[in-house]
Amino acid sequence: MKKRLEFLKFQNAQRALASGAVVIGGLVASASAHAAYTMPTVITTMFTDMGEAWTQVEDLVWPIVGAVLIGIFVIRKVKQGARQA
Known part of the structure; x- marks a missing residue:
């Protein structure tokens, strides 16, 4: 029996x-x-064109994002000043 188990192993x-x-x-x-x-x-040409298009979109979007963030900051500061007055 032991030899059979060794054979199976x-x-x-x-x-x-x-x-x-x-x-x-x-x-x-x-x-x-x-x-x-x-x-x-x-x-490969399509991927290159997509990369260029994405770069153009980023160039258009980031100034808008910056302006919105600055606007939110200014509005909060004006609200804080109005509450304190």
Whole structure:
């Protein structure tokens, strides 16, 4: 009976080793496939255009955000001054 248990342990170890090898092999194959992939020029051009458009939007939005924050600060200070008077 003991030899049978040792044999079963050996099979489990082999199964674990084989499944680990399959997983590692899959990861290596997946990594090499991703590393070899290059995006088409249409997509890279689109991402470049989107980046430029986002920069233009940021240039338009930040002054407005700053003005709103300054306006909120001024309104609060005026309210505080009115309460104290």
